[in-house]
Amino acid sequence: MAIHGLIFDKDGTLFDFQQSWGAWFARLLDRLSGGDTARRDALAARMEFDLASSRFYPGSIFIAGTSDDMVAHIADLMPHETPQSMLAHIAAMKAEPAQVPALPLAPFLSGLRASGLVLAVATNDAEAPAHAQLKTAGIHDQFAYIAGYDSGFGAKPAPGMLLGVAQKMGIAPHLLAMVGDSTHDMAAGRAAGMHCIAVLTGPATRADLVNHADIVLGNIGEIPEYLSKTT
Template identity: 40%
Template sequence: MHVPPAPLAALLFDKDGTLVDFDLTWGRAGHAVMLALGGGDAAAVARLAEAMHYDVAALRFAPSSPLIAGAPDTYVHLWAEALGRSDDAVLLDEMNAAFTDATLRALAPIGTPEAVLLALKGRGLKLGLATNDGEASARRQLAALGLDAHMDFIAGYDTGHGGKPDPGMVLAFAAATGVAPGRIGMVGDSHLDLVSARAAGAVAIAVLTGPARRDELAPLADHVIDGIADLPALVDRLSGTA
């Protein structure tokens, strides 16, 4: 006997590449941060760009960039090596502060995320954010986009639940909202989001608005959609109201 999937009761969003345009925001911010931490030295910026798989001319991080693959504490040592520094903890704080300011200045949403969140809230869903960016930076960006009031939960890699692809943020969202993981959809543009969802027992929903291609995401996803604008229809379909 076929048992239909349980309707979704909550959605947990990745930020960059899902709600925020990754290339426009992080691509432009990346160059500003490299210039700032490199003291304007062209050789230092070139070393940072090479370490981070960053195209200075195009203002773009390659899909293979360590910045895409993990949280800042997983690649700060690469910045330290490029800058000839050994104070990783201090540098991590400097990086986070510089990126918080630079990404806010370059912030570009994907489509009209507030309209999507309002439509989902209107369907009774709990909403949250789980990002490998820092929590303070995430909160500032959500506030700038007018999205913070719609979130029931916000977590960054430094909130205390761990970073993706570990399941901690998904499980913390489940505990905070009282929604079982099986009725939570983790929405993201990278394998980190989808692996995190699967590890927590949540529904993995891939969006194609980030650097990763469909063929990279589809094997890890329960659903693949073009972008978050397609979420209300997906929620309706899974609830049987479409």
């Protein structure tokens, strides 16, 4: 297996999902509910989010969906808001979360690049916050290309985003690996003809991912050893 480049999902892959987004999402629900605890609880249930532990259940649409998907999913619970106003709330708060890296990212990504791999990011987050978060983490310059769901290629699990990123990287899809924490990531990678590497730093379990990936690793730090054994 020859792998010339890696396309990383962002949340749950480069960054630990629950630690990065759990408390933030609890604050978002408070803002959207306007202090109405019954509405907050209904929103949490619809979004498959445990308020007591500030953790997402594996099936939550927030994990792999886009902001547009989430707004459509809760619109009937929010008659006092428009989709545009809800998206504005989400966008305003996206600057708040302190992303928790899955491991020290700058030396790890530099090591991958030093080994000859080209790196990119493909996230179902919007492009602007993705760029901002990667800059805050000090790793933005490690990536040849960064795509969000609004970058013009569509969203995962459809393969368009990955195929578009592959084209920007100048590498044929079969020479790339998609690295992600969700079945959406794996489905997109498979449909794009890429190798699929799943990691367990998101809400999905090994059992959730094993039938969709070529390999399930604990975190991205195990990728170099895995590639050394398969190339």
